[in-house]
Amino acid sequence: MVETLKLYGILVSNQGLEDEISKLKTQMQTLQPGSTEYEYDQLQLAREEEELAIREQNPNLDPMTEDGSQALDRIADRDPKLQLIEFLIKALINANPNECTSWGIPMADSQYTKTFEVT
Secondary structure (H helix, E strand, C coil): CCCCCCEEEEEECHHHHHHHHHHHHHHHCCCCCCCHHHHHHHHHHHHHHHHHHHHHHCCCCCCCCHHHHHHHHHHHHHCHHHHHHHHHHHHHHHHCCCCHHHCCCCCCCHHHEEEEEEC
């Protein structure tokens, strides 16, 4: 018997992204400046702020719809600043494979997210 698995995506509202940024800034206050985890969080913060800026520059694209979210992702994928941040995040992870498993950012509260089934 073969069981069909379903894949779900998560849509995060602008308010949810702002919530993540706030939580990340709070988390960073507990970290040692200059540490690799602090550097990782700084890069994540820069990434989230750039994503929010892209959303604000494209108010006609609703991040809470699958189509709007995908369109915003395509814009973000072409953004040179985001490409550099992603490159730096990957380089930091690759340079610290044992440490990076405990790094992470707070996720948006479920009141700011919506899930959908990927078809």
